[in-house]
Structures are given as C-alpha cells and as structure tokens.
Amino acid sequence: MIKNIEISADSLSLQRCRDFVNSPANGAEAVFIGTVRNATNGQAVSKLFFEAYESMAIKEMNLIADQALHSFRISKIAIHHRIGELGIGEIPVIIAVGSAHRKAAFQACQYAIDTLKEKVPIWKKEYLTSGEVWVSAHP
Amino acid sequence: MIKNIEISADSLSLQRCRDFVNSPANGAEAVFIGTVRNATNGQAVSKLFFEAYESMAIKEMNLIADQALHSFRISKIAIHHRIGELGIGEIPVIIAVGSAHRKAAFQACQYAIDTLKEKVPIWKKEYLTSGEVWVSAHP
Amino acid sequence: MKVLTFGITREIIGAAEITLSGNSVTSVEQLRSVLTERYPKLSQLNSLAIAVNEVYANDEIQLNEEDVVALIPPVSGG
C-alpha cells in the first residue's frame, strides 16, 4: 500500500502517519500537522467543530494522494483528517509523505494540504466569543 | 524557549521535536525527517557513520534557527541531529517548525534542512559493498 | 432525488436532507435556481458547489431521479 487515507472522530496519531510512509528506499519524509489556533483574525477561538461529507471526502482525499504520487517522485503518502469537536492545540489534519529525496517530499506535502483545503468537502465551524461561524461561508 | 538544538548519539524522537514546537498560537507545523536510505547512486548501502565537530555544529545549527526565526513568520523551531553509526531506516535528522500559518512553516523547514546540509560541520561515511566513502569529499 | 446538505447549507435549509422530484429538476443549473428561490440565503454564500453522486458537477450536468445530490458550501477543512 502506498497511500493511507482516513477520516476519524478520534485523535490523529503523528507516529502512525509517519510509520506508514517510512520505507528503506526513502531518504526524506515531510510531514504537515494542522493544529487548532487559539485565535483567528484577532478574535479568540474557544473550539472548532469539523463536519465532513465523509464518503465524498474520502474520494477526494484519494484523488489528492493519487495526483501527488503521480506528479512528484514520492513513494508513499498518508492523509488523515479528524472530524467532530476539537479544542485548542488539537490536530485536525496530518499529511505525511515519504520520498527518496527531500524536495519532492516537501512539494507533495504542500500540494496535498493546499488541495485538501481547496477541494475536500469538510467544513469547520469556529466558536468565537461573538458567536459561531462557518469558516469562509460568507464574503 | 523558541529554539531547541541538539546533537545526540541516541535515537532521535519525532514526538519530542514536535512537542517542542507546539503552541496554542500555531495553526501549522512542518516537519522534516531524514532517514538512512538503502541505496545511493544505485549502490547498496549497509549503514552510515556520522561524525560532527560538535561545538561548532551546535553554533551553526543555532545560527540556522535564528535566521529561520528572523526570516519567516514562525514561532518555534527544533533541529536535532544524530551522530554515530546508523542502520537503514534510522533517523539522522529531524527539523520541526511551528507557525501561525503553513506557508511560513514549510519555507522555514526547507530553509533549515537546505542550510544544514550546506553549512553544518557534520560528515557522513557510507558503507557500500565496494567499500567506505566519505560523502561528497571527492569530485 | 435526494439532496444532502452540509455545513451552513444545512442550517439555511433546516434539514440534513430534502427530496425533490426528478420531474421538475432535470439539470444542476435548474436545481440551483429552484433552491435559491426557495432558500434565498443560499445566494449570499461565497460559493455553492454541487456534487452529484459524490463528484463535483458542472451546471450542465443532467439529473436523474436516483441521483444523490449534495450542496457543498465553501469548504474549510485542514
């Protein structure tokens, strides 16, 4: 298996993502970890809620992994996304990439997180002191 | 503390590097993990040996961390390098960066590993089937 | 046909799922105008993509009674 796609209501594991992409033929692994910030645009955030159109999100995450494996010289990729309620500092997303060389690993990892944020049907609601907001919904 | 620089003869810990850069104000963490490949230029590698000019290497790693903190909007950086004998799949280097936003985290992480490979006085000897070679020493 | 709602579209429409007749709605474009007429707040969103059977669909795509349609307001994962 060269790709590992998961959506989970439980805490994501950095070690598990990293172990998936490890291989004796790799010299480089790039990892992105998204974390819940305590503020957005200067407003305090108390928690986040993530909702997914899970079956389609899994398809889109698989597309991203396939495209990354096709476009860059990488050997393995893991994309894990969490759903449900997350407190400050918790991890909504981990992307790990293994490759012979580091440049491809970084490129693929950035491509994957950029494209995930653009395409994958997952939505984030922020709990601010001023109320709840679905991120990016309105101009 | 916003930077964490270590050279160690013991196994590096991904979790420890990641935990160092974690912060409630961060939304992104980029991590680079170097691993020992089983081949180089088509030749099988059985193990590596890393030697450091340790006191100077620590200084140069601190310079890289300072420069990264100065040049990119990041909040924390950890650079850990291992020395001694390493088998295939083991980890010579981990660089972790924490930031409010992902672009700065990726840029700083790449800057740090690129500069480390260029400047830090650490040397790698490869054990090939054809013999031992100090990497990059000769044309 | 079944229309699934997510994120803010679920709050606007007030249901996780509605059912429309495939006789009256035969294309994605037509679906859009029916929905925005019935739920004007949908037109205030930054964007509203439509997925048909879990694939992003252009306005020209034709719809059948058995299709599963989903409303995709601006995504914000990661």
Place this chain on the structure above:
Amino acid sequence: MKVLTFGITREIIGAAEITLSGNSVTSVEQLRSVLTERYPKLSQLNSLAIAVNEVYANDEIQLNEEDVVALIPPVSGG
C-alpha cells in the same frame, strides 16, 4: 596552534589533532599552503574550509598561537 581534523581530513592526516607553530603560520592562507604541501591529498578534495575558533574563516584571517583551527572538508550532514 591546535589544528583539528574531521572526516576525510583525519584519515589523510592520520591524527585527530596536530600542532603547528604560530610563528611559521600567521594566516589562514599560509596554513592552507603549509598543509597541502605536507599532505598533498588535501588538494584533491572537493573543497576544504577552515574554521578558526568555531567560525568559518576567509583566507585573509590572521592566526594566533592560541587559536583553535579546524579543517572542514565537504560537509554531508542531514
């Protein structure tokens, strides 16, 4: 002055450390020519940087008896 060797320079010179007289070697440039004359294999390396007191030094840098000099063949960490 103390001259530390690392990596392949240690193998070429055959010692982890040698001592040169500060009277005969007063600049980095002069140190280079003394060493490459004594150990010709040093000139076959891709590069040979010199650190003085743990800082990379240009050829013009002057040397004192109490300086700690280090030979830095091409680095290959990471």
